[in-house]
Amino acid sequence: MHMTVANVMTEKVVSVTAATPFKDIAEALITGGISAVPVTDDDNHVIGMISEADLLRKEEFREEFYREGYRPPLRARLRRPKGRQKADGDTAAQLMTSPAITIHPAATAVAAARLMDAHGVKRLAVVDYNGRLQGIVSRRDLVKLFLRGDQEIAVEIRDDILGRTLWVDTDGVTVTVEGGVVTLTGWMDRRTETGVAARMAARVNGVVDVVNKLTWKQDDSKWEVG
Template identity: 85%
Template sequence: MRMTVADVMTSKVVFVTAATSFKDIAEALITGGVSAVPVLDDDDHVIGMVSEADLLRKEEFREEFYCEGYRPPLRARLRHPKGRRKAEGDTAAELMTRRAITIFPDASAVSAARLMDAHDVKRLAVVDYNGRLQGIVSRCDLVKLFVRGDEVIAAEIRDDILDRALGFPNTPAGPEA
């Protein structure tokens, strides 16, 4: 059966706005039990994503601003050339990754996994065709597909074959002619 993003996504999403402060973003991540939040504009369009890594850059580069002569490790400068800009940020608009990778709810779960891999991200904002937030799909959401019970998988196969391929509705009494 073709599992869609809508089948596995989280619909109740913790989010912030562009003006949300650093401290309030950290609080949202902690209380929401998530590692990133989408940043929304006034019309619920996704304009970016702020992750724990974005917040940690502030701490990583903190000494650079307070200690004379401090330079972050070379690997940090090479891996995160925008780190200094983000480290100076105080709001979601200044801290966020500006181009959030998005996907539509009717896309396949396989497409979501491929998109995450192609962009090296851990989550995708799920948006409707107007770009408004509908949910989040994470790698964990996709991994859950592997632990479904045999009965669930068998029912999905029956539904897929009988209903979609043959055009028969699958009812508890069996297909009706």
């Protein structure tokens, strides 16, 4: 079974409004032990996200650092004038990144990981179909998937993948899991079936890798369709 965002997200979320002042945002981050907060409107719709990096822009662009001969870092220069605008901001509305990157609770954890990677963010606001805040999912939440016990992973592969999902004879297959690495040994009727079994086992949450040692009775990989 593929884990969804709802299975791993944090439901109790610290959030701020557009009018929240700079220092209150900083306090929310520090008190909550978090690195970003969603910005919501009066109806709990997510309208943006503020991270520690957004707050640090103010320090980065302080005028006292611009002495004679000083040249800002390349990253800072590339961010201007947007970075400068955020550095001058005093409220969440002026500091936030908008629109926020969001995801639905029913989306898979894999989809969340891909979305984070595509946008270069570490967390996503989780919203319902109306855009209202439901939770937050972070990279740390996704990493927790790999903490599943070996026995739990083995049972899911034996019962769900081999026992119910694959409509072929899997009685000859043995599953062992150590440190999240799945080893499939034994036999199946056809060579293509062994590949399918290995690929489906790799999709189970918590699996680090799959070692396919399965043999087959018939090599159907080169069969031609007549």
